[in-house]
Amino acid sequence: MQLLIDNKSGTSIYEQIYTQIKDQIIGGALGEDDPLPSIRNLAKDLRISVITTKRAYEELEREGFLYTVPGKGCFVAPKNVELLREENLKKIEWHFSQIQSLAASCNLSKADLMEMLECAWEDTL
Numbered sequence: 001m002q003l004l005i006d007n008k009s010g011t012s013i014y015e016q017i018y019t020q021i022k023d024q025i026i027g028g029a030l031g032e033d034d035p036l037p038s039i040r041n042l043a044k045d046l047r048i049s050v051i052t053t054k055r056a057y058e059e060l061e062r063e064g065f066l067y068t069v070p071g072k073g074c075f076v077a078p079k080n081v082e083l084l085r086e087e088n089l090k091k092i093e094w095h096f097s098q099i100q101s102l103a104a105s106c107n108l109s110k111a112d113l114m115e116m117l118e119c120a121w122e123d124t125l
Contacts, residue, residue: 005046013048017056025065025076036074
């Protein structure tokens with residue numbers, strides 16, 4: 001597992017860890033039951049507070065991406081298909097909002113966007 005912390009980013013360190021681990025789980029880079037580094041080791045490797053790392057792990061566990069085995073550590077939880085689907089739907093909605101903003105700045109109509117979507121869809125088939 002590889003994590004990069006950008007101190008110049010406007011995003012908190014905890015959120016960067018949380019997002020990167022979640023993205024690796026959703027993307028398949030981290031598989032079911034894969035062990036994660038201990039909270040202390042990850043904090044040491046990233047040169048950050050243990051509290052920050054613990055917060056990211058706790059949030060991932062609360063959302064069902066990780067599970068903890070006392071005395072053994074944290075592991076990637078079995079993939080919940082509905083949870084992954086919901087995460088992907090949120091990403092699609094975010095992209096649509098970005099598309100709407102760009103389209104408005106170019107005076108594109110809904111019909112123009114639909115045509116573009118249909119062309120892109122056909123290209124992937």
